[in-house]
Amino acid sequence: MKYKIFGDKLPAVSLQFEANEAIYTQSGGMTWMTDNFRMETNVRGGLMKGLGRMLSGESLFMATYTALAGGAEMTLASSFPGAIIALELDGSMEYIAQKSAFLCATPGVELSTYVTKLKAGIFGGEGFIMQRLSGRGIVFLELDGTVVEKDLAPGERLKVDTGNIALFESRVFYDVETVKGFSNVLFGGEGLFLSSVQGPGKVWLQSVNAANFAAKILPYIPHNKG
Numbered sequence: 001m002k003y004k005i006f007g008d009k010l011p012a013v014s015l016q017f018e019a020n021e022a023i024y025t026q027s028g029g030m031t032w033m034t035d036n037f038r039m040e041t042n043v044r045g046g047l048m049k050g051l052g053r054m055l056s057g058e059s060l061f062m063a064t065y066t067a068l069a070g071g072a073e074m075t076l077a078s079s080f081p082g083a084i085i086a087l088e089l090d091g092s093m094e095y096i097a098q099k100s101a102f103l104c105a106t107p108g109v110e111l112s113t114y115v116t117k118l119k120a121g122i123f124g125g126e127g128f129i130m131q132r133l134s135g136r137g138i139v140f141l142e143l144d145g146t147v148v149e150k151d152l153a154p155g156e157r158l159k160v161d162t163g164n165i166a167l168f169e170s171r172v173f174y175d176v177e178t179v180k181g182f183s184n185v186l187f188g189g190e191g192l193f194l195s196s197v198q199g200p201g202k203v204w205l206q207s208v209n210a211a212n213f214a215a216k217i218l219p220y221i222p223h224n225k226g
Contacts, residue, residue, distance in 0.1 A: 001106070001138070003086065011084045012077035013103070013140050017067035024064040025076060025104035033074035037065045064107065076104050078142040080210055085147065085167075087139050094170040095133040097141055101167065106137035116174070132170070141167065145208025152199025160195045163209035172201035 002016045041063045096114050114132040143166040175196050197203050
């Protein structure tokens, strides 16, 4: 399978298939495609895994598209201004992604839930449930804003505003810490908690957090007072 990611801040990925190659995505995730695909929609992995995906921001049902001939093409688009990244999994490393990051993947990639620690779930900005990616194949993720990849050395720590950690290797230690100093908490503008990641391992940071972005524009949206 060949792919091309295009577009600026509202990107999409175009996939070109050989015969019998397949991709799966959440129901309704396809944007456009040629007419030489077979589509199968089901609760991939069973009901319990499907319910787990719902908690991590995806739909209960997944659609699998299989190319019936070489040269079949499909395009999937991001739902929020940001970036689409491709990860090639070889079975040796798992990845943890924010809610709703999953766009599509080849059938060998397993999408499941990742439950954070209590403190991280309450105060970390990512929630209790995140997405775990494992197996073998290619997975495409949609992240928010501009994305920066950091490769942390063993013991190297990075403090991040809550909600701006988009993706990290499972070997990275993820936690939440309290901002020290009474005046810092009240007047520093960062809130009471910061997320932290510690190497070794790769971390992908995003410049925009969708939840914070929505909260900022909400006061400007007209409301029907009638």
